[in-house]
Amino acid sequence: MALIVQKYGGTSVANVARIQAVAKRVKRYRDQGDDVIVVVSAMSGETNRLTDLITQIDENGSCREKDVVLATGEQVTMALLSMALVKQDCPAISYTGTQVKILTNNAYSKARIVDIDAHNIQSALQNNQVVIVAGFQGVDKGGNITTLGRGGSDTTAVALAVALKADECQIYTDVDGVYTTDPRVVAEASHIPSLALEEMLEMASQGSKVLQIRAVEFAYKYNMPIRVLSSFDDADNAKSTLVTREEDVMEKVMVRGVAFSRDEAQLTIVGIPDIPGIAVKILSPISDANIEVDMIVQNIGSDGTTDFTFTVHRNDYPQATQILEQVCKNLSARECSGNTTIAKVSIVGVGMRSHAGVATQMFKALADQDINIHMISTSEIKISIVIDEVHLELATRTLHDEFEMSKGLSEV
């Protein structure tokens, strides 16, 4: 008998029929002897409806009250699912973030989970009930309702799985797992049955939208296996992706997948003094403006000056440019420039750790296609490049082929 946490997203509980289908699935696990904790999102469309009401009143209004409004979405779903389970003769009880309680800090609309009181959930499980918990929400120590931000239900699920020492955290969504890359870009993208948490972390942060990055971080930190499944596939042999510790991954490959992002913009400052602390002088004003910097590259200087390039989210580009122009003046730099028609492409795989030559192979494949690389950044299990946006699809397909991901052949 296992303890399983299941999380169902908005499309999985979009209407009464979907909620009843979820209840049927939960009951199936229950009937085979598992203890089940279910985390639900708001019915799809509901969060938008509530956000619309909020926006009509005051777009920039108090985050405390926004969270109070938004938290109702999950509260409705959880109670309806509980009723649907009881209707199917499966004892169940629902809890809000306050009722659990899921203690967070009081950073409204992006709160962080501080602690989870397992007491109510454990009593209910002992009482033979399925426990349903509202995702995305918590309560601060003053009793104020908080939310974790969009996608926060994944984080709720993983945090509960960790707190209750679950055997597995299942994330049900509208796709049946993680693919080697976006099938809309590469038709031959293949399903990944299992990958390492580190890989998922890089895939998620690079733009794969299947799992919320914070949830993966949390799972990574506490070694909680996550399984991604489709709530629309009821077959016994339905596909899924298990995201787990590196040593538990069945099939080890050199390159697990190709991730990409079109959301970046690049800024360069040229001819600045090559002295200690210069990076701080450039980046401090940027981060002071709450702009997140992604890739950073600094070239070794030759004439006592150096060049510095970094990327930000495309939405932050206009503000970042303004700031950089001021920095440029202050540092008497030669010039600063920017580019918004770029894209980032990354290859990810824990196998890279023990393989030399992956980068060379990557760059050669791209050069063969005449794709020019603007920036390169590497980590132990990832190589990211910045290229012109027009080359995004070609680069992705090229790398997907080069590392034989379509056929699952690039085994270690």
Added chain:
Amino acid sequence: MALIVQKYGGTSVANVARIQAVAKRVKRYRDQGDDVIVVVSAMSGETNRLTDLITQIDENGSCREKDVVLATGEQVTMALLSMALVKQDCPAISYTGTQVKILTNNAYSKARIVDIDAHNIQSALQNNQVVIVAGFQGVDKGGNITTLGRGGSDTTAVALAVALKADECQIYTDVDGVYTTDPRVVAEASHIPSLALEEMLEMASQGSKVLQIRAVEFAYKYNMPIRVLSSFDDADNAKSTLVTREEDVMEKVMVRGVAFSRDEAQLTIVGIPDIPGIAVKILSPISDANIEVDMIVQNIGSDGTTDFTFTVHRNDYPQATQILEQVCKNLSARECSGNTTIAKVSIVGVGMRSHAGVATQMFKALADQDINIHMISTSEIKISIVIDEVHLELATRTLHDEFEMSKGLSEV
């Protein structure tokens, strides 16, 4: 400086524009130096939308989960109103029943308020904030969300007014107060500027839909003045009805109003032994079936037998008839019969206490119109009769004229 509790019903907060209008009104009170606690209902239509979802899942499902779903309606309104106030530069904070906390028993869907913790509200008032509280909901001692049943927001408002020692509890609705009778039946029905709580209690329980009966009972018990106003009338001299202690009512009249109800059905058992305890033998099985009995009349018997008549809600009539037929057999009664085409009409007024002859005047006026009376029941401040339903309008108009309510002339 006064402390005022204001309650706004569903039509008063039906949409964003209405919520903003409520905020404007609240701010007006705030600006003139009053402390204001606001109790809100769900936006009109919302409770029906949620009930519909519940019904689709399981009509007879767990009341605990139903309450969890329904409580979200008020939670949304309270936070939106709080945001609207802050947007109008009026500091505000919202609290759910759990956050206040409004402690109730755990009779889901019809919970009773047991205690109110005034601490959070008082802190917020001292903090110069308008406090907005979700009506209709509370929390039991296990932390479960409860609701007070439809119309429960009135009860929340009065209970808060009592707990916080408010100067007045204002109930905003879509009418500007209480009328001598339903203006749809008697066009000349006149507005009542003030009446006694006892009178309102009788008017409310007799079918005047302006105030929730439990709220009036609560106000009566704790001597809390209630003012009924229209949230759609913004004029400075807008009409209102103050419901207050008998000694504080400005204008004392013999008959304050005519109330009526079409929801009743009459049952009669004829020829039963006229012995002690017979009423219990008849009514026990009825109340065991959770059927509420309204009027009860027993005639003095002549031949050692007696007749017994009572009324129940028309919805309960079929079940009550079945039960009574069994009782009829057990008691060897001559026969039992029933009638669903009846109506109840009552005249109400604290002035009756000191006036003889009101009943005679009432019966004569009805006799002059050839209206036959089936049952009569009297209390200190009310006389109720049961007549054929077809005579309801005529009887109401006749009594309204007879006691000169159109002109406000029947002063004591």
